[in-house]
Amino acid sequence: MSERELFLRYVAQTSDSPLLLEISHSNGVYLFDYQGNKYLDLISGISVSNLGHQNPKIIEAIKKQVDKYLHLMVYGEMVQSAQVRLAELLISLLPQSLNCVYFVNSGSEAVEGAMKLAKRYTQRTEIVFFENAYHGCTQGAMSIMGNEEFKQAFRPLLPDVKMLKFNHFCEISQISEKTAAVIVEPIQGEAGVVLPKENFLYELRKRCDKTKTLLIFDEIQTGFGRTGKMFAFENFNVIPDILLIAKALGGGMPLGAFISSSEIMRSLTFNPVLGHITTFGGHPVCCAAGLAALEILTTENILQNIEKKEKLFRKYFSASKKIVNVHGKGLLLSVELIDFQQIKKLISLALQNGILTDWFLFNDKRFRIAPPLIISESEIEFACKTLVEIIDKI
Ligand SMILES: Cc1ncc(COP(=O)(O)O)c(C=O)c1O
Incomplete structure (x- = not known):
């Protein structure tokens, strides 16, 4: 049997239409398959590969750590150099009130940890979230997913969660003294890249201060330079009580x-002790890779060029009359077409022309532009011209 057949037979499938690319290796902004095709990556594995694929400094850091030690003990017991140094560097980039890091394995686990922390600290139970929010697929995270279609088959989920409409100022008053936490993506990702209206996050902050509710920013997709700032909240001058990161971390x-x-x-250390336990959270090899990545992002000229690259994308896309709109900030963009049929055709034709893009979970009229931040101007030009040509034909 071919590996493609083995994949389809033995690896659990989550849809009937996987991409089925057979990747042999990757480098920079490109993925290469065994058939000799090369694909320009416009999605970064959904905002993961912000520094491109196979960055030599990250690979070297991983190899060095592998030679020292792998897993030693469950989270929180041993002093592990890469983990400590990564926490130190993260804290140095954040406002004073965000000064303690709990490392976990994934975005969803960060969401679970934050929900537990908020409940434990405030001794309240209600969690407020927003329509079309995506915070992950574990049962806690799914309870605060802002889309009924994806979650209804898994009910019962967590009780005492309340959904508000994103950008609807009049709903903010529903946050009350009963609310443990409000969780929000400062820029909604899977909604199709939706920016907050001016002052929306500020008003959320004000209401949370008034009701003594913790404000949680899910920056799992927006963090690490994606919007042109290290963290998206810096664009809006609002500081959360809990910050969630993963993906590019x-x-x-x-x-x-x-x-x-x-x-x-x-509050996770008493009543009960060990308020969150994770075996692999903050794995030394992952932390070594994360530390190398963050050192690159803070020392090399990457963030400074994001705005210029956004403008280039917007300029080239303005050439097509069939593009309804371009949404987003920095290199977290979405391109709006007329319907899902067009989006599906575009994604498939783009792939045939060596460009990897993707659709959004909760928005079927937009496709994703979230390339590695290191994408060059000529690569942007190639990507946009190819996409515009396809869009104008479909
Ligand atoms: C905003 C946001 N939060 C949480 C998650 C969940 O992260 P993970 O898939 O690592 O569990 C995602 C994943 O796409 C996300 O985009």
């Missing part, structure tokens, strides 16, 4: 974290 390895103040985080 691990430099291509699986790693997530929830970050808060040491005062809030301390």
